[in-house]
Amino acid sequence: xxxxxxxxxxxxxxxxxxxxxxxxxxxxxxxxxxxxxxxxxxxxxxxxxxxxxxxxxxxxxxxxxxxxxxxxxxxxxxxxxxxxxxxxxxxxxxxxxxxxxxxxxxxxxxxxxxxxxxxxxxxxxxxxxxxxxxxxxxxxxxxxxxxxxxxxxxxxxxxxxxxxxxxxxxxxxxxxxxxxxxxxxxxxxxxxxxxxxxxxxxxxxxxxxxxxxxxxxxxxxxxxxxxxxxxxxxxxxxxxxxxxxxxxxxxxxxxxxxxxxxxxxxxxxxxxxxxxxxxxxxxxxxxxxxxxxxxxxxxxxxxxxxxxxxxxxxxxxxxxxxxxxxxxxxxxxxxxxxxxxxxxxxxxxxxxxxxxxxxxxxxxxxxxxxxxxxxxxxxxxxxxxxxxxxxxxxxxxxxxxxxxxxxxxxxxxxxxxxxxxxxxxxxxxxxxxxxxxxxxxxxxxxxxxxxxxxxxxxxxxxxxxxxxxxxxxxxxxxxxxxxxxxxxxxxxxxxxxxxxxxxxxxxxxxxxxxxxxxxxxxxxxxxxxxxxxxxxxxxxxxxxxxxxxxxxxxxxxxxxxxxxxxxxxxxxxxxxxxxxxxxxxxxxxxxxxxxxxxxxxxxxxxxxxxxxxxxxxxxxxxxxxxx
Amino acid sequence: xxxxxxxxxxxxxxxxxxxxxxxxxxxxxxxxxxxxxxxxxxxxxxxxxxxxxxxxxxxxxxxxxxxxxxxxxxxxxxxxxxxxxxxxxxxxxxxxxxxxxxxxxxxxxxxxxxxxxxxxxxxxxxxxxxxxxxxxxxxxxxxxxxxxxxxxxxxxxxxxxxxxxxxxxxxxxxxxxxxxxxxxxxxxxxxxxxxxxxxxxxxxxxxxxxxxxxxxxxxxxxxxxxxxxxxxxxxxxxxxxxxxxxxxxxxxxxxxxxxxxxxxxxxxxxxxxxxxxxxxxxxxxxxxxxxxxxxxxxxxxxxxxxxxxxxxxxxxxxxxxxxxxxxxxxxxxxxxxxxxxxxxxxxxxxxxxxxxxxxxxxxxxxx
Numbered sequence: 001x002x003x004x005x006x007x008x009x010x011x012x013x014x015x016x017x018x019x020x021x022x023x024x025x026x027x028x029x030x031x032x033x034x035x036x037x038x039x040x041x042x043x044x045x046x047x048x049x050x051x052x053x054x055x056x057x058x059x060x061x062x063x064x065x066x067x068x069x070x071x072x073x074x075x076x077x078x079x080x081x082x083x084x085x086x087x088x089x090x091x092x093x094x095x096x097x098x099x100x101x102x103x104x105x106x107x108x109x110x111x112x113x114x115x116x117x118x119x120x121x122x123x124x125x126x127x128x129x130x131x132x133x134x135x136x137x138x139x140x141x142x143x144x145x146x147x148x149x150x151x152x153x154x155x156x157x158x159x160x161x162x163x164x165x166x167x168x169x170x171x172x173x174x175x176x177x178x179x180x181x182x183x184x185x186x187x188x189x190x191x192x193x194x195x196x197x198x199x200x201x202x203x204x205x206x207x208x209x210x211x212x213x214x215x216x217x218x219x220x221x222x223x224x225x226x227x228x229x230x231x232x233x234x235x236x237x238x239x240x241x242x243x244x245x246x247x248x249x250x251x252x253x254x255x256x257x258x259x260x261x262x263x264x265x266x267x268x269x270x271x272x273x274x275x276x277x278x279x280x281x282x283x284x285x286x287x288x289x290x291x292x293x294x295x296x297x298x299x300x301x302x303x304x305x306x307x308x309x310x311x312x313x314x315x316x317x318x319x320x321x322x323x324x325x326x327x328x329x330x331x332x333x334x335x336x337x338x339x340x341x342x343x344x345x346x347x348x349x350x351x352x353x354x355x356x357x358x359x360x361x362x363x364x365x366x367x368x369x370x371x372x373x374x375x376x377x378x379x380x381x382x383x384x385x386x387x388x389x390x391x392x393x394x395x396x397x398x399x400x401x402x403x404x405x406x407x408x409x410x411x412x413x414x415x416x417x418x419x420x421x422x423x424x425x426x427x428x429x430x431x432x433x434x435x436x437x438x439x440x441x442x443x444x445x446x447x448x449x450x451x452x453x454x455x456x457x458x459x460x461x462x463x464x465x466x467x468x469x470x471x472x473x474x475x476x477x478x479x480x481x482x483x484x485x486x487x488x489x490x491x492x493x494x495x496x497x498x499x500x501x502x503x504x505x506x507x508x509x510x511x512x513x514x515x516x517x518x519x520x521x522x523x524x525x526x527x528x529x530x531x532x533x534x535x536x537x538x539x540x541x542x543x544x545x546x547x548x549x550x551x552x553x554x555x556x557x558x559x560x561x562x563x564x565x566x567x568x569x570x571x572x573x574x575x576x577x578x579x580x581x582x583x584x585x586x587x588x589x590x591x592x593x594x595x596x597x598x599x600x601x602x603x604x605x606x607x608x609x610x611x612x613x614x615x616x617x618x619x620x621x622x623x624x625x626x627x
Numbered sequence: 628x629x630x631x632x633x634x635x636x637x638x639x640x641x642x643x644x645x646x647x648x649x650x651x652x653x654x655x656x657x658x659x660x661x662x663x664x665x666x667x668x669x670x671x672x673x674x675x676x677x678x679x680x681x682x683x684x685x686x687x688x689x690x691x692x693x694x695x696x697x698x699x700x701x702x703x704x705x706x707x708x709x710x711x712x713x714x715x716x717x718x719x720x721x722x723x724x725x726x727x728x729x730x731x732x733x734x735x736x737x738x739x740x741x742x743x744x745x746x747x748x749x750x751x752x753x754x755x756x757x758x759x760x761x762x763x764x765x766x767x768x769x770x771x772x773x774x775x776x777x778x779x780x781x782x783x784x785x786x787x788x789x790x791x792x793x794x795x796x797x798x799x800x801x802x803x804x805x806x807x808x809x810x811x812x813x814x815x816x817x818x819x820x821x822x823x824x825x826x827x828x829x830x831x832x833x834x835x836x837x838x839x840x841x842x843x844x845x846x847x848x849x850x851x852x853x854x855x856x857x858x859x860x861x862x863x864x865x866x867x868x869x870x871x872x873x874x875x876x877x878x879x880x881x882x883x884x885x886x887x888x889x890x891x892x893x894x895x896x897x898x899x900x901x902x903x904x905x906x907x908x909x910x911x912x913x914x915x916x917x918x919x920x921x922x923x924x925x926x927x928x929x930x931x932x933x934x935x936x937x938x939x940x941x942x943x944x945x946x947x948x949x950x951x952x953x954x955x956x957x958x959x960x961x962x963x964x965x966x967x968x969x970x971x972x973x974x975x976x977x978x979x980x981x982x983x984x985x986x987x988x989x990x991x992x993x994x
Contacts, residue, residue, distance in 0.1 A: 175993070463691060466691075467688075469688040470689075470690065473641065478643065492994050495976075498972075499984045502980060506961040506965040
């Protein structure tokens with residue numbers, strides 16, 4: 001890569017400026033204030049654009065800083081070559097990036113070229129702007145030379161595998177983040193949080209035996225109280241029963257003499273009643289018999305009467321017939337129909353009729369009763385007499401009953417009166433006993449209630465303990481899972497730590513392959529610049545430099561500015577050598593030796609001449625002695 | 628006569644190691660409902676007795692609401708006799724409303740206790756239920772009437788020979804030749820049946836409803852029926868759980884990408900017999916390339932809606948073919964070489980570091 005020429009239209013204080021570059025060393029000597037740094041910045045901006053485009057202040061924004069003082073087209077062009085192709089690159093800059101223009105021409109054909117985009121610098125050099133400033137481009141204000149990933153990747157020549165080292169950075173970040181997340185030694189770390197939680201669960205679990213023992217105590221108390229309650233109830237019941245029986249036994253006895261008399265009287269009454277009933281039964285029986293006989297007699301009499309009536313009727317009918325015949329005959333005789341002797345017949349008939357009529361009267365009159373009738377009458381009379389007798393007996397019996405009942409009643413009344421008096425006395429005594437018993441029963445009730453309350457309290461306590469045991473048991477059941485989880489997290493943390501370490505080792509090993517050439521280059525440039533060997537120089541995979549002094553590495557940042565610049569330059573060159581083993585880039589060095597003393601300045605000049613044999617160097621300085 | 632032999636219901640278990648608080652409460656209610664269904668089954672099938680061989684509750688201090696529910700169910704089914712033998716989890720007597728619990732609940736103690744179920748005295752078929760709760764004292768042989776149908780209830784792990792006193796051991800030597808027709812066991816959560824001696828058999832009915840993935844397969848109870856002859860007992864395992872648990876292995880060896888892993892998972896789950904009511908654990912097994920890292924959150928989200936409960940367990944071993952990196956000139960290759968050359972690392976640790984480092988360089992999640 002070589003710069004051929006450039007033209008600045010307007011850039012900072014530079015305007016309408018054209019410069020042609022030499023192949024090897026191009027020296028731009030100008031006094032202070034001419035715009036050397038502006039020129040160097042122009043070259044950088046043409047390839048890499050402005051720094052700090054998002055910033056508003058001039059200090060922060062190159063775009064603002066290099067805005068043409070006198071107006072006009074802000075920009076310019078550069079003609080440069082790579083390999084066998086030459087390009088003309090034109091850029092103009094607006095107030096914002098989107099107003100910028102970029103055109104690339106193939107210088108030979110004059111036609112636009114698409115070989116590079118507006119990100120020309122990255123495509124051409126293969127590094128980002130930051131890496132460009134640390135290597136190819138030396139500005140007065142920025143001497144940072146630490147190796148970026150891009151530089152390392154370039155040094156590793158891993159353009160096709162460039163993702164490895166950026167991936168390493170990302171991997172390291174990810175591992176670090178994970179370790180930070182898990183850190184067991186920080187309260188915010190997940191492992192620590194889990195362990196704190198585990199401690200809480202284990203504390204809960206540790207409480208279990210004590211809680212169970214307390215619950216067992218409560219259960220024992222509960223059983224005891226339950227037994228006590230049963231006992232109290234049993235005692236109360238037993239006492240109540242005993243008190244009731246005792247009250248009955250203690251009553252004074254009834255008046256036994258009066259009772260005996262009453263009993264005898266009642267016995268007598270019972271006998272009289274039985275006798276009375278007997279008389280009544282007999283009376284009923286005989287009455288029935290009497291009635292039966294009476295009925296039978298009546299029937300007999302009726303029969304007899306009917307007989308008589310019948311006979312009388314017959315007689316009367318005969319008498320009537322005879323009389324009728326007699327009359328008829330008489331008439332007939334008188335009339336001469338019948339002979340006179342028939343008149344005698346009629347008289348006889350008349351007489352017979354009269355006799356029959358008189359006979360019928362006799363039948364209707366007192367007729368002697370039949371034997372049956374007589375017998376029945378006698379029997380009836382007997383029963384009637386008997387009934388009278390019975391009636392009399394009954395009357396007597398009733399009277400005796402009444403008397404005896406009166407006696408019994410009197411005895412009973414007397415006994416009752418006696419009993420009442422006795423009962424009253426007993427009740428009064430019983431009342432006294434009852435209040436004592438009530439008092440004791442109330443005491444039992446109080447004890448029962450007290451016991452019940454205590455039992456309920458113990459049961460509530462048991463419930464609470466059981467609830468706590470359940471919660472603690474639940475905690476305990478989570479312990480195993482949590483321990484397993486913590487174990488896994490610790491394993492992950494340890495894996496991250498180990499992985500980070502081995503990854504770093506791998507990276508160091510990986511980049512150390514390219515460190516040797518770097519070290520060789522550094523040594524060479526160091527020798528050129530200092531005239532000394534670089535045996536005391538040490539480097540690492542970051543291409544950091546340390547100088548060994550008395551066996552200890554000395555950080556160059558602690559050295560003088562001149563020494564630092566010197567080492568910085570060697571380092572840059574060593575990196576550039578490693579980064580561009582084939583096609584060499586051009587270098588822009590803006591007064592790199594301003595801090596060197598005269599002795600070292602000689603070394604610097606030696607370096608310029610030596611390096612320019614290999615590289616196109618655009619060297620800017622304001623002091624003649626430095627070139 | 629029909630008798631149910633069940634055990635290890637573990638009612639009122641906490642379950643928060645698997646579920647959040649709300650889901651755990653829901654699942655606890657389901658376990659209680661299984662007991663309710665058992666009582667209903669017993670009623671409908673004219674069962675005479677239910678033997679609960681231990682661990683009815685999951686803890687020694689179950690909640691009073693759970694105890695009340697069980698107590699109320701027992702009281703409501705007062706035609707049934709419940710024989711409750713405590714196990715190693717429900718070691719403390721449950722806090723029933725009365726000291727001895729419902730009238731139709733028969734309890735046991737530290738010494739052998741016998742209850743009699745008289746089926747048909749005329750036929751001479753007396754059934755005796757004898758049991759002893761776990762205790763630190765040595766397990767003596769029970770005194771049994773050989774003329775009865777003897778059912779013995781115990782809770783613990785069966786052991787051959789005579790063992791030192793241990794509440795969780797059941798020495799079979801103390802039980803053989805004692806006239807036992809059926810040894811009803813609890814403690815193990817899977818069904819198992821074996822001959823005890825010339826006369827009787829022993830059986831673990833397993834848990835009634837599974838809770839964890841060590842209880843996969845069928846869960847239920849054993850139904851016993853007295854037979855024609857005086858000492859015969861027919862037994863039958865009855866699956867009864869409302870939900871089944873499946874631990875399904877999914878070998879992913881050979882999968883080269885996360886997509887292939889997801890497809891393998893789909894195939895395995897589609898082919899399984901797990902239903903939407905069930906609990907499923909999918910276990911990735913085998914070896915997985917370091918570049919493969921199936922997104923557990925994505926898989927869980929994809930499948931958890933299809934089952935009552937879904938969890939993913941990654942038991943894969945990462946595989947790294949170090950020989951592929953021998954000539955790898957990149958940083959990855961250098962890293963593999965450095966780790967393989969390191970001393971003091973065991974193979975698992977080495978594999979973990981390699982996987983972590985390579986995944987970090989690839990920009991993938993580290994674990």
